[in-house]
Amino acid sequence: MSLLILGLNHKTAPVDIRERLTFGPDVIVGALRSLTDHPVTSEGIILSTCNRTEVYCVLDPQASEAQIRDWLGRFHGVDPQLIAPHLYAYRDHDAVSHLLKVASGLDSMVLGEPQILGQVKQSFQTACDSGTAGRLLGRLFQHCFSVAKQVRTDTAIGSSPVSMAFAAVSLARQIFSDLSSQTALLIGAGETIELAARHLHQHGIGRIVVANRTVERAHLVASQFDGYAIALTELVNHLPEADIVVSSTASPLPVLGKGAVERALKIRKHRPMFMVDIAVPRDIEPEVGNLNDVYLYTVDDLQGVVDEGMRSRHQAAAQAMEIIELHTAEFMAWLRSLDAVTLIQDYRQRAESIRDQMVARAQKQLAAGKSADDVICQLAHTLTNKILHTPSVRLRRAGREGQSDLLEAANQLFALGQDIAADGDETVAGAGSTSGTKTPSCPAETLARVAGGGG
Known part of the structure; x- marks a missing residue:
């Protein structure tokens, strides 16, 4: 998934263009649903004021801003090529930074004006009521409200007269x-x-x-x-x-x-x-x-x-940008962590699928009267081989091809050479025993648990 902001404002478009792309209260809900019905979008929020129109959306990674630009033109009955020169587009890191600047008043016609934050909050609420703001945009906008409040509190961005x-x-x-x-x-x-x-x-x-x-x-x-x-x-x-x-x-x-x-x-x-x-x-x-x-x-x-007020606000804006850069990096770190969460979930599902297959096979063997010790040993051996097979093949290939970075990453990932205790009451083979000592057999209650379908 990818974040995209597509929009235009008082700096990029004359008033006659801005007027043609405004989303009034009577059409905003329909526009949000139309936006999220688009095949490449999963979430959407629209900010529309007299000085700007901006579309915030979560896109498929392969999607382009041209697809959202075409949607924007079609919705308003305007040739997309006519509005293209007036539009700007921000992705991911730049999108987060831009929203934080907008909400903090750093992108306004009057530097530091506070009204824009209320307009951003209203846009978010409308999207929530319409069901088009999901997990990612919800987290982003809540983050931006917190940052805008910090900018107001920690800088003099709104305290000096500029009109x-x-x-x-x-x-x-x-x-x-x-x-x-x-x-x-x-x-x-x-x-x-x-x-x-x-x-x-x-x-x-x-x-x-x-x-x-x-x-x-x-x-x-x-x-x-x-x-x-x-x-x-x-x-x-x-x-x-x-x-x-x-x-x-x-x-x-x-x-x-x-x-x-x-x-x-x-x-x-x-x-x-x-x-x-x-x-x-x-x-x-x-x-x-x-x-x-x-x-x-x-x-x-x-x-x-x-x-004098303008000089003071420009100084405050520089301080505000430091806050915004810090919190942009913080949000992007959270966003990147979602990839790791998905990877971990996929990896665990694969391991659990293999486990379930092996346990089912072991239960059949026990039901057929096969020795419990033999079944357990075979279960452990087969389960270990199946889980380690694909990583082992890839690591051998990496060694042959000289991919030292992958080998180093694997060393860190699996924490090789370190004593690692497993979660819960289970113990990693070899932990707590002398080097070279064979891992003890499972106790009787473990055998009963496996035979009964546990584990």
Whole structure:
């Protein structure tokens, strides 16, 4: 079996291609079942977000990623050759490493963003509910959740601001240590304002008011975060309520002047106001920054915070990669051990089959009245020969052909030259006896056990 990740993201495909390959909630279960019904796949999980679509599957070792690429194209009614240049494929070790990076936020558009881990967990849960995540992918995804948690705990990957909205909220938390009793007035309703509202909400802001020229758009943003919407014409009336003001509109002229802020401060009895103007051109008159009890920051002020945050996250990402490399190797060691488990099971089944044949023959001989001592000796002799025959033939051939590595491996495998005690109450022939002494005959109770079909 082989692990494969096939996908595309914001770095490899434009938005129109990504849109065509998205798996929505209405099709994801059918897609998972279709994927695992494919002749070359036994397990499957699909991660689909606005920035990436990735298919995780367990393949037959001889299968190729082209077969999964063709399935992906057919499912979405897209020519596989059209999407081929935008796809990446990772196998085994590289696949494990890639998933750990994705879950830890190292492959995100915003380095270190935490939302992706929740999306990975949801994808895994959907696959579990659909019955398409088996032993291997189950172990891999549980492993990746643990590693992502360690990356968050042991590095500063998510602690530094790397967007204007995040930087604004980080500064607000420095000025107001407890946001739960504060009111935030957000001017505008675009992506930056929505992101600021999200960060404020996550940090427990008391109230959110969203002001916009179009009240309907303001309501769409405010309703997500238990806030309420007002028209831009009502801005001055609500300004005295605001402890935090974040503005980001496309207005060619300022929407907040010095006079309006002065009046608001009087009503507030000069309680401080924290104001962030992210707009270009500016939304807040520069003279507002000269007022007492006002902390006014602009895009240029925040850019330094963002740049420093990016440097900090890149340093944390390097630390995170060390953790990921270590745990990738750990998972691959477990994966390789599965081959040994299968080999051991096959070897034991062969040995047990030979044993059962020999015991059945011995029982027939005992039933026919043959001497128990003779039967036991013949059983031991034949059983030993049958179990050792194939390895002995291969070792002799290796000696003739000069395969010293195979001979050395056999020496280690069989621990030759070492005293080895067998499991349970049985003892390896010669153990505990003097060199050259013949192994004692089996006691009577052993004979009875063999005659009765035991052993």
